[in-house]
Amino acid sequence: MGGRLGRIEGLAIIIVAIVVTGVFMVMAPQTFLSDRIYATLLVTMAPLLLCALGLTLVIASGQIDLSFSSIVALSGFVLAAAYRFENIPFLAFLAEGSDAAAIEATRAWLIWVGAVLAVLAGAGAGWINGVLVARLGIPSIIATLATLFLWRGVAVVLAGGLSYNLRGVRDTALWQVTTGRLLDWLPLQALWVGLVAVGLWFILNRHRFGEALLFLGDNAEVARVMGIDVAATRIRLFTLMGALAGLAGVFLTAENITFYTNQGQGFLLLAMAAVFIGGTSIYGGSGSITGTVLGAYIVLVVQAGIVAAGVQGFWNDVVIGLIFIAAVVFHLSLERTERAGGSS
Amino acid sequence: MVEAPAVELRGITKRYGKVEALGGVDLEVGRNEILGLIGDNGAGKSTLIKILTGVERPTLGQMQIKGEPVDFGRYSVRGAHERGIETVYQQKSLGDKQPLWRNFFVGRNITNKWGFIDVRRQKELANEVLKGAIGFRGVGIDVDATAGNLSGGERQGICIGRAMHFDADLIILDEPTVALAVKEVGKVLSFIERIKASGRACLYVEHNLAHVHAMADRMVIIDRGRIVGEVRRGEMTVHELTEHFLDLQRRGERGAA
Numbered sequence: 001m002g003g004r005l006g007r008i009e010g011l012a013i014i015i016v017a018i019v020v021t022g023v024f025m026v027m028a029p030q031t032f033l034s035d036r037i038y039a040t041l042l043v044t045m046a047p048l049l050l051c052a053l054g055l056t057l058v059i060a061s062g063q064i065d066l067s068f069s070s071i072v073a074l075s076g077f078v079l080a081a082a083y084r085f086e087n088i089p090f091l092a093f094l095a096e097g098s099d100a101a102a103i104e105a106t107r108a109w110l111i112w113v114g115a116v117l118a119v120l121a122g123a124g125a126g127w128i129n130g131v132l133v134a135r136l137g138i139p140s141i142i143a144t145l146a147t148l149f150l151w152r153g154v155a156v157v158l159a160g161g162l163s164y165n166l167r168g169v170r171d172t173a174l175w176q177v178t179t180g181r182l183l184d185w186l187p188l189q190a191l192w193v194g195l196v197a198v199g200l201w202f203i204l205n206r207h208r209f210g211e212a213l214l215f216l217g218d219n220a221e222v223a224r225v226m227g228i229d230v231a232a233t234r235i236r237l238f239t240l241m242g243a244l245a246g247l248a249g250v251f252l253t254a255e256n257i258t259f260y261t262n263q264g265q266g267f268l269l270l271a272m273a274a275v276f277i278g279g280t281s282i283y284g285g286s287g288s289i290t291g292t293v294l295g296a297y298i299v300l301v302v303q304a305g306i307v308a309a310g311v312q313g314f315w316n317d318v319v320i321g322l323i324f325i326a327a328v329v330f331h332l333s334l335e336r337t338e339r340a341g342g343s344s
Numbered sequence: 345m346v347e348a349p350a351v352e353l354r355g356i357t358k359r360y361g362k363v364e365a366l367g368g369v370d371l372e373v374g375r376n377e378i379l380g381l382i383g384d385n386g387a388g389k390s391t392l393i394k395i396l397t398g399v400e401r402p403t404l405g406q407m408q409i410k411g412e413p414v415d416f417g418r419y420s421v422r423g424a425h426e427r428g429i430e431t432v433y434q435q436k437s438l439g440d441k442q443p444l445w446r447n448f449f450v451g452r453n454i455t456n457k458w459g460f461i462d463v464r465r466q467k468e469l470a471n472e473v474l475k476g477a478i479g480f481r482g483v484g485i486d487v488d489a490t491a492g493n494l495s496g497g498e499r500q501g502i503c504i505g506r507a508m509h510f511d512a513d514l515i516i517l518d519e520p521t522v523a524l525a526v527k528e529v530g531k532v533l534s535f536i537e538r539i540k541a542s543g544r545a546c547l548y549v550e551h552n553l554a555h556v557h558a559m560a561d562r563m564v565i566i567d568r569g570r571i572v573g574e575v576r577r578g579e580m581t582v583h584e585l586t587e588h589f590l591d592l593q594r595r596g597e598r599g600a601a
Contacts (some may be wrong), residue, residue: 206460208453215450218439224400225436227421227451287439 010290013278016323017294017301024305025057031308039185041300043255046189047072047248047264052271052278053200054195054244058140059280061237062217063133064128067144068245068271070152071125072264073248075118077142077155080164082114082261083107083172087164099161111174123153125243129327130235134221140238148268155263160264163260170257178254189251196244201289213237217284273299273320281335298323348411348512350375350545351396351429356405358391358569363458366402366576367390367569372515378536378546380389380560382589387403387568396547398424402573410513425452430507432514437503442494445470445490448506471503497528504535514545521555533559553589557582567596 001342051068058065081088086095086103094110095103111334125147134145169175178190203209212233215223224230248267252261276282277298278291299320348390349372358366366388373379383389396407398420407414407428424431430558431585438447445463448470454462470487485496507515520548521529536559539546550556556563563585565573572592575585 015409168442201461206463208455208459208461211446211450211453211461213438214442218441220437222439223450225397225421225431225433227425281441283438 010076010279011292012289013291013294017298020298020301024309028305035185037304039187042190042306043187045300047191047252048267048270049193049293050196050244051267052274052292052296053197054241054287055271055275055311056280056287057204057213057237058241059275060217061213062284063140065144065241066268067129067147067151067174068241069121069264069268070148071202071242071245072249072267073245073261074151074155075122076125076253076259076263077159078118078121079114079253080166081251082110083166083169084164085110104311108172110333111172116175116237118250119243123243127235127239134231134234159261161261163258175254176208176253181263197289197293203287204287205273214285254321270299273324277324279331349373349376350410352408354406356395356402358395359403362402364570369571372598373545373547375545376543377561378540378548378559380563381549381566382556382563383566387566389566393431393516393549395423396516397429428511428513430510430512432500432503432507432520433518438491438499439479439559441490443488443490444502445487492542495528496524497531500532501535508542512544515539516547521552554582559583565592567593
């Protein structure tokens with residue numbers, strides 16, 4: 001290995017993404033040679049990628065979070081509740097004595113409060129995950145399996161089991177900012193998520209918090225004796241994951257113009273696939289933001305491409321499964337050769 | 345005026361529930377002394393190290409660092425680092441998948457005020473230590489190498505170099521030669537000589553008696569959580585030291601029975 005090319009982060013996954021896209025360009029040229037499919041892909045990718053980026057940090061530090069897909073629903077509900085406040089029992093008082101115009105005026109600013117509270121609710125749920133793991137010592141796979149049920153359950157209970165249609169949300173500034181198009185093409189959510197990705201790259205690779213995560217994933221005992229506050233770092237990590245899932249809930253709900261109680265349910269496995277296809281270490285200690293971005297792209301482009309190429313849709317999971325296995329085998333062999341490398 | 349010792353322990357006791365790991369240990373390490381701490385597995389060596397380095401708090405007892413008393417309520421790994429105590433643990437001092445420039449500065453990064461790491465500066469400094477203080481010139485190891493690719497002796501060298509870089513006055517070595525090939529042991533012993541030559545103190549914890557005997561200015565023997573003997577350099581041959589050590593252990597067993 002080594003050399004200049006070997007140093008480009010995620011080079012292998014970049015090649016895979018290009019090859020997969022190329023294959024679909026040949027198999028379904030009408031779709032894949034037009035720019036519309038890519039705009040659609042970016043829209044679908046945005047909330048999934050937010051979760052997958054957070055999950056990259058979680059897995060790089062040797063933990064797992066299964067509950068983020070439920071936090072997406074919890075935060076989506078918070079946003080929907082703010083928008084439909086007159087229909088929500090504990091918010092209805094805000095509408096008392098107002099006429100229709102006044103209610104619309106309240107709605108216009110309340111949705112911003114809702115968006116902020118949605119992210120904070122996600123952060124809060126994540127913080128509780130972190131406390132369960134770091135202070136009570138529950139392994140994260142168990143703690144977040146429990147809160148996978150809990151956070152969605154809370155969302156369903158608060159929503160009374162109902163979906164909320166956000167009709168009219170297109171007229172709000174929030175909708176424009178989250179889901180509008182730049183230059184009539186680039187979905188704004190892709191821009192925001194792209195900025196988050198860049199920010200998280202710097203956090204993971206250039207910030208002492210990111211370094212603490214890497215050392216925790218590598219060997220928590222080393223981190224501890226080198227003076228890293230293990231518990232505090234883990235709590236911060238899960239809080240960040242929750243906030244990102246909360247933001248994903250905001251984007252998803254705005255894009256769908258609906259809150260429904262099982263939203264985000266498909267994200268769990270797709271996000272994990274994106275992270276591992278992207279080359280983040282299964283054992284912790286290293287993570288690739290670039291890889292996760294491309295991993296998320298690959299997972300979704302295969303879904304879109306198989307349909308567009310006229311292959312029956314149920315082949316999708318077969319292809320994803322095969323790419324997943326190939327990627328993991330490849331990354332594992334890379335990790336092993338690196339280890340065997342300089343042991344002379 | 346006599347300089348206060350690098351570290352001084354008085355009556356250090358540590359209990360885990362009903363189990364007493366340390367029963368009133370008194371210990372001093374002089375400013376430029378290599379003190380060997382000898383003891384069998386479970387004698388209390390690791391507990392003593394953990395207390396010195398702020399990983400654990402004693403149940404009872406006092407500690408002074410360079411003559412200043414330590415408040416255990418506020419003492420931590422960071423506190424120990426700030427007061428010039430650095431530790432090289434057997435296995436858990438380096439993150440295997442991380443490059444050396446990260447391993448050098450983990451927990452003490454050079455950052456801007458927002459906490460972002462100055463990677464270039466860290467690499468420069470790590471490189472200086474690598475080539476200078478621990479003499480890795482021409483071994484083909486650079487600061488981008490991951491720690492997992494180093495040999496056992498080289499790993500100890502990195503840790504000792506790191507400790508010297510951070511101006512440690514006292515470097516604690518926790519069985520640095522365990523599981524090393526003979527050639528690697530030689531490297532580690534030469535690193536210990538560098539510690540002595542640079543005017544620092546060293547607490548050298550070991551159960552290979554020949555290595556301690558060769559390196560230490562003074563040796564104390566710990567058994568069942570108590571200091572049971574002290575031997576100065578040149579007082580005994582390795583063979584006599586071994587006999588003495590075994591004898592003290594046998595006496596301890598009889599006492600316990």
